[in-house]
Amino acid sequence: MSKSQVQEDSSLDPNWRNDALDLGLDYGMQTIAVRAGQHRTDEGEHSEPIFTTSSYVYHSAADAAAHFDGTKTGNVYSRHTNPSVRTFERRLAALENGARAVATASGMGAILTMCLAYLKAGDHLLAANQLFGSSIGLFNNYMAKFDVEVSYVDCFDNEAWANAVQPNTKVIYCESPSNPLAQICDIGYLSELCKANDILLVVDNCFATPALQRPLDLGADVVIHSATKYLDGQGRVLGGALVGSDKLMQEAFTVVRSGGISMSPFNAWVFTKGLETLKLRMQAHCQNANQVAEFLVNHPKVSTVHFSGLSDHPSHNLATRQHHMKGGYGAIMGFEVKSSASLDSKAAAWHVIDSTQMVSITNNLGDAKTTVTHPATTTHFRLTPEARAEAGVKDGLIRLSVGLEDVEDIIKDLARGLDSL
Numbered sequence: 001m002s003k004s005q006v007q008e009d010s011s012l013d014p015n016w017r018n019d020a021l022d023l024g025l026d027y028g029m030q031t032i033a034v035r036a037g038q039h040r041t042d043e044g045e046h047s048e049p050i051f052t053t054s055s056y057v058y059h060s061a062a063d064a065a066a067h068f069d070g071t072k073t074g075n076v077y078s079r080h081t082n083p084s085v086r087t088f089e090r091r092l093a094a095l096e097n098g099a100r101a102v103a104t105a106s107g108m109g110a111i112l113t114m115c116l117a118y119l120k121a122g123d124h125l126l127a128a129n130q131l132f133g134s135s136i137g138l139f140n141n142y143m144a145k146f147d148v149e150v151s152y153v154d155c156f157d158n159e160a161w162a163n164a165v166q167p168n169t170k171v172i173y174c175e176s177p178s179n180p181l182a183q184i185c186d187i188g189y190l191s192e193l194c195k196a197n198d199i200l201l202v203v204d205n206c207f208a209t210p211a212l213q214r215p216l217d218l219g220a221d222v223v224i225h226s227a228t229k230y231l232d233g234q235g236r237v238l239g240g241a242l243v244g245s246d247k248l249m250q251e252a253f254t255v256v257r258s259g260g261i262s263m264s265p266f267n268a269w270v271f272t273k274g275l276e277t278l279k280l281r282m283q284a285h286c287q288n289a290n291q292v293a294e295f296l297v298n299h300p301k302v303s304t305v306h307f308s309g310l311s312d313h314p315s316h317n318l319a320t321r322q323h324h325m326k327g328g329y330g331a332i333m334g335f336e337v338k339s340s341a342s343l344d345s346k347a348a349a350w351h352v353i354d355s356t357q358m359v360s361i362t363n364n365l366g367d368a369k370t371t372v373t374h375p376a377t378t379t380h381f382r383l384t385p386e387a388r389a390e391a392g393v394k395d396g397l398i399r400l401s402v403g404l405e406d407v408e409d410i411i412k413d414l415a416r417g418l419d420s421l
């Protein structure tokens, strides 16, 4: 973290107080993860406290008025700011190498905030065709309702991105790796394209996390998180965040404050503590995932494994370049199960899922517990068949979020169904 990232901009909303622990020097990522953003109270607590309060008191009526007219900085209401939420925002901003973060009630809350802050009627949103189902739903069903034009391109096809840019394109949006096929976008290329056309590049970094990849360093303008995933890491609470420049975050902050998309202090505290172990957890997740992918790719009943950690994956070199953690390709993968004489591809996928005994059948991901999902009938179920096909979600596709159990046990659990197909 460089010192400049924690200095206050006087043009910022006065309720964004820059009173957090300023490490003052360049520290390593793990030190930042453990220490950045903490604001110690006069009680001298060592660990970060949870500020469960909805409002704040003033010394006098004049003091209250000064907080509202901006002559005094400080908290006024927890829909606007809260010390526990601020600690999480500051720590995440430092880890993503951004000037500032804005926390939201969920990952979808962050994506909605992005839309409301940076798009207006008549604008065009250009998105990757590989996205979490609810993001596609939000764009297609709601942004279209407010006259925002939306179109999609193959996320790895740089020429297609360039050809799809229109004069009214204001945001390019992608996930890298993507949900559920773990495809990789060339963030550096997209950044150049955006700069040349005055477009904002927004990257959902939920699958990689700053432990593996920092999109802002690669040229993105805004990073999106579903903190619900790896930032928590144990599947306990919902939350989201945006990270970027002071100016862009100020625009996002006013949307969150006005729209009430705010994060709860308890959830912020869970995420703050989650960040302390993020890098260590991601290292272990990635090691397990690399071994599970090797098992799957060699299994005769698996037709395709979507995982950039495999050396013959078309995006392997790009992912190696973009991810700063050596050997870290994330721990989410999609794999397609072959149909048999008696089972079509959906039935075969369900058989593999239903044959697990330890792995959790659930739609969340980024958890210490390995989770398995059938996207076509769950996370991407609400999409039209055409939108599902466009997102590459086939009936035989299984999404796996590799957890922190002993890798031999994960492999044994998956082998049970695959071997009996």
Ligand SMILES: Cc1ncc(COP(=O)(O)O)c(C=O)c1O
Residues within 6 Å of the ligand: 106, 107, 108, 109, 132, 134, 175, 179, 204, 206, 207, 225, 226, 227, 228, 229, 238, 239, 240
């Ligand atoms: C890549 C990605 N982005 C955003 C979200 C939405 O996050 P949340 O469920 O916290 O709203 C998800 C949820 O699965 C996701 O996978």
